[in-house]
Amino acid sequence: MKILVTGYTGQLGYDVVKEGTKRGLDMIGIGQKELDITKEKDVQTFIQELKPDAIVHCAAYTAVDQAEDQKEICWNVNVNGTKYLAEAAKEVNAKFMFISTDYVYKGEGTTPFVETDPADPINYYGYTKYESEKVVQSLLNDLFIVRISWVFGINGKNFIKTMLGLAETHDELNVVGDQIGSPTYTFDLAKLLLDMIQTDKYGIYQATNEGFCSWAEFAEEIFKQSGKQVKVNAITTEEYPTKAVRPKNSRMSKQKLVDNGFKPLRPWKEALAHYLNELKIEV
Numbered sequence: 001m002k003i004l005v006t007g008y009t010g011q012l013g014y015d016v017v018k019e020g021t022k023r024g025l026d027m028i029g030i031g032q033k034e035l036d037i038t039k040e041k042d043v044q045t046f047i048q049e050l051k052p053d054a055i056v057h058c059a060a061y062t063a064v065d066q067a068e069d070q071k072e073i074c075w076n077v078n079v080n081g082t083k084y085l086a087e088a089a090k091e092v093n094a095k096f097m098f099i100s101t102d103y104v105y106k107g108e109g110t111t112p113f114v115e116t117d118p119a120d121p122i123n124y125y126g127y128t129k130y131e132s133e134k135v136v137q138s139l140l141n142d143l144f145i146v147r148i149s150w151v152f153g154i155n156g157k158n159f160i161k162t163m164l165g166l167a168e169t170h171d172e173l174n175v176v177g178d179q180i181g182s183p184t185y186t187f188d189l190a191k192l193l194l195d196m197i198q199t200d201k202y203g204i205y206q207a208t209n210e211g212f213c214s215w216a217e218f219a220e221e222i223f224k225q226s227g228k229q230v231k232v233n234a235i236t237t238e239e240y241p242t243k244a245v246r247p248k249n250s251r252m253s254k255q256k257l258v259d260n261g262f263k264p265l266r267p268w269k270e271a272l273a274h275y276l277n278e279l280k281i282e283v
């Protein structure tokens with residue numbers, strides 16, 4: 001199976017290509033240098049020539065706060081880029097997997113969202129991801145949409161790397177304690193995505209590591225597992241204003257994965273332990 005993966009130079013795409021290669025699949029990973037997805041003609045030509053069996057679309061404009069000031073660029077990459085890829089996928093009959101986000105939800109309440117809950121994004125990035133979901137749904141049938149959250153992987157910036165960096169210069173940190181969600185380890189998610197893409201169990205799914213926590217609890221666990229002596233003070237969202245509004249409730253149910261015979265990801269603390277080890281090996 002020939003699988004094209006966008007966002008190869010980012011966190012998730014990198015691990016999807018690595019996992020697929022390990023499985024003996026024909027993986028083609030691309031970053032912006034190889035193909036700028038905002039260039040419609042280039043996208044068409046690239047896909048027509050490659051004729052992949054499937055496209056795992058991990059590329060996105062992911063700077064959530066910056067998106068509030070760079071709306072046009074964000075829209076162009078997330079909505080237009082996705083549209084061009086989906087149109088090209090249709091031409092060559094390729095399966096399509098679009099990676100989406102917990103930010104499509106409004107984020108109120110305390111119960112986990114299910115895939116059929118109404119979307120109502122509260123920041124611009126989330127809005128563009130939801131608009132992209134609608135675009136791909138209007139174009140394609142052989143389609144997976146996978147909503148993920150709080151991503152960490154070896155190839156790129158993430159919360160864990162930021163916390164570990166801060167631990168070098170701080171013995172106390174204020175971290176938001178009233179936004180609850182689930183971390184997602186790209187090493188684990190890549191396996192699930194590749195299991196999925198080889199089936200025809202199309203539809204919208206949610207996928208994260210198991211268990212819920214706040215950012216403050218996540219930070220505490222990072223310091224505990226990495227042996228750093230840093231005191232974490234849980235603060236409120238209001239005490240840590242950001243340009244883009246963040247949902248307080250990012251809990252997502254993974255029941256649909258189980259119902260469709262897919263293996264849910266391991267608990268987030270186990271994933272963190274594996275990742276910290278991966279970071280050590282990488283150094």
Ligand SMILES: NC(=O)c1ccc[n+]([C@@H]2O[C@H](COP(=O)([O-])OP(=O)(O)OC[C@H]3O[C@@H](n4cnc5c(N)ncnc54)[C@H](OP(=O)(O)O)[C@@H]3O)[C@@H](O)[C@H]2O)c1
Binds near residue numbers: 156
């Ligand atoms: N990070 C999170 O916490 C999070 C949470 C929920 C959902 N998601 C979604 O998960 C997916 C993967 O996220 P990630 O954290 O792996 O992303 P990432 O590390 O920020 O990487 C983004 C990727 O998109 C590519 N890209 C950006 N603009 C492009 C363009 N115009 N043409 C082609 N490629 C372009 C980048 O390529 P270059 O490096 O070559 O520019 C890079 O490979 C995204 O769809 C994101 O929306 C992420």
